Amino acid sequence: MKMITGILQQDSGMIKLNNKEMTKMKKAVGYLPQYPTFYEWMRVKESLIFMGQLFEIPDKTLQQRIKELLHTVGLENNE
Structure with a gap:
């Protein structure tokens, strides 16, 4: 996998x-995954960037989507 x-x-x-x-x-x-996978050594934004890069999302698109997502869940100040 x-x-x-x-x-x-x-x-x-x-x-x-x-x-x-x-x-x-x-x-x-x-x-x-059967069990949630969180990398304790990564910050929220780093984890989202990592996953986005796995799916080859263009950097500009990825940054915008992450910004929107963090805002949606109220974590925009906790990058």
Whole structure:
């Protein structure tokens, strides 16, 4: 699962889903761990950036979405 989500890079070979390379399928695949995964050493914003980068969200779009999300949940001052 870590390779499929992009957390770990494979050493060789390729991952396929329905005969398509995962690099092309990333946006169509969701990942929900059985137990919540929080990295205690990351701040809220750092964690959101990390997850956004896994899904290759462009930096400008990612920053805007994070800003909106933090505002929505009242954490804009706790980055």
